[in-house]
Amino acid sequence: xxxxxxxxxxxxxxxxxxxxxxxxxxxxxxxxxxxxxxxxxxxxxxxxxxxxxxxxxxxxxxxxxxxxxxxxxxxxxxxxxxxxxxxxxxxxxxxxxxxxxxxxxxxxxxxxxxxxxxxxxxxxxxxxxxxxxxxxxxxxxxxxxxxxxxxxxxxxxxxxxxxxxxxxxxxxxxxxxxxxxxxxxxxxxxxxxxxxxxxxxxxxxxxxxxxxxxxxxxxxxxxxxxxxxxxxxxxxxxxxxxxxxxxxxxxxxxxxxxxxxxxxxxxxxxxxxxxxxxxxxxxxxxxxxxxxxxxxxxxxx
Numbered sequence: 057x058x059x060x061x062x063x064x065x066x067x068x069x070x071x072x073x074x075x076x077x078x079x080x081x082x083x084x085x086x087x088x089x090x091x092x093x094x095x096x097x098x099x100x101x102x103x104x105x106x107x108x109x110x111x112x113x114x115x116x117x118x119x120x121x122x123x124x125x126x127x128x129x130x131x132x133x134x135x136x137x138x139x140x141x142x143x144x145x146x147x148x149x150x151x152x153x154x155x156x157x158x159x160x161x162x163x164x165x166x167x168x169x170x171x172x173x174x175x176x177x178x179x180x181x182x183x184x185x186x187x188x189x190x191x192x193x194x195x196x197x198x199x200x201x202x203x204x205x206x207x208x209x210x211x212x213x214x215x216x217x218x219x220x221x222x223x224x225x226x227x228x229x230x231x232x233x234x235x236x237x238x239x240x241x242x243x244x245x246x247x248x249x250x251x252x253x254x255x256x257x258x259x260x261x262x263x264x265x266x267x268x269x270x271x272x273x274x275x276x277x278x279x280x281x282x283x284x285x286x287x288x289x290x291x292x293x294x295x296x297x298x299x300x301x302x303x304x305x306x307x308x309x310x311x312x313x314x315x316x317x318x319x320x321x322x323x324x325x326x327x328x329x330x331x332x333x334x335x336x337x338x339x340x341x342x343x344x345x346x347x348x349x350x351x352x353x354x355x356x357x
Contacts, residue, residue: 057232060127060134062086062155066103067221068137071158074225075135076111080232083130084114086121088140121147133235135228136190137221145192153235155190158224160217161253162186162202164245167195168253172220173213175253176278179270183207183216185224187231189242194252198242201231212280212298256283263287265310265356268326269301287311287356294356295335302328311356313348320344322356 058081061072075082085108090099101109101117108115116124119141128134133153136143143155161171162184168174175183184204191197203223207216234240261279263272263286277298279285285296308314308323315321321328331344348354 057081057133057153057236058083058131059232060084060086060131060151061104061137062134062139063104063137064088064102064140065138067160067217068104068139069107070221070225071135071137071228072104072107074229075232078229078232082111082113084116084127086116086118086124086134086139088119089117125150133232135232137224143190148190148192153189156200156228156231157188157190157195157197158228159186159188159195160184160220160224162204163188163195163199164247164250166251166253169255171253172217173253173256173278174251176207176211176213176216177274179274180207183220185220185227187224187227188245196245198244200235200240200242201227203227210277210298212277214281258283261285263296263356265323266325269303269324269329270326272324272329273299273301289351289354289356293337295337295341296331297333297335297341299332300330302330305330313355315345315348318345320348 059075060083061075063072064087085104087102087104090101092098093100105115105117118124121141122144125147128147128150131151133151134155136155136157148154159171161175163186166174172183182204184202186202187200189197189200205219205223231240261283263275276285276296280298287294287296302321305321305328308321308328310323310325312323313320320331322331333341333343334347335341
């Protein structure tokens with residue numbers, strides 16, 4: 057099938073590679089323009105742009121999709137994975153099979169920009185990946201295929217996204233095969249079971265120590281590695297990484313920190329949690345005990 061591919065982050069790359077390996081005719085790739093990264097704010101191509109270059113694919117760097125309207129006549133469909141911009145309604149029907157999105161949830165659950173993070177934060181046991189044809193709504197188009205998978209108790213959003221990207225790669229290859237031979241028909245999404253997964257704001261990443269320990273643990277896993285969970289220690293911002301539940305420690309108030317036999321515990325709205333590692337602003341990640349050994353009478357807020 058003649059296709060275009062629209063995507064930006066690393067999680068989209070396995071899908072592009074799978075399409076190439078399946079010998080689809082990838083006519084061109086669309087990705088966001090180079091963006092400043094690192095402390096030096098050096099303009100850097102997206103992971104998808106780098107992958108396109110490795111395979112000598114024509115790469116269009118834009119978020120204004122109307123600019124590439126004429127190119128859509130070259131393809132049967134556009135496969136979209138975390139591109140980062142909305143598709144104008146006037147372009148949706150230009151390819152024969154439309155724009156097909158690989159979405160990292162079991163629709164209609166978690167429509168929106170952060171489905172994996174929201175699923176972990178909510179304590180979901182199961183998630184998955186869905187292929188669907190994009191329409192004018194927010195992830196509301198008719199579904200073409202889906203695969204379900206369990207969420208491990210210790211899994212971060214980064215780890216889960218990596219798994220789902222591999223499963224999504226296999227699913228989109230099967231989806232395109234079904235469309236090409238006519239064996240696959242789109243199915244409208246049900247009206248029940250809808251949940252939304254809006255983009256995470258800065259305050260979504262701040263830990264509220266009044267919450268129960270399990271909710272805090274889920275929040276930190278959901279925010280690892282991006283955008284990263286954080287808390288305040290006095291006037292200093294501290295980045296947090298996945299921690300352990302400590303049901304045996306119940307005498308600490310929310311945000312209170314204690315060193316017990318070399319283990320660093322923090323009180324929550326239920327029982328304590330055990331810190332594993334932290335990162336002070338502008339510094340590297342260290343173990344919780346290393347960090348705490350240089351602190352005096354601190355607590356989190």
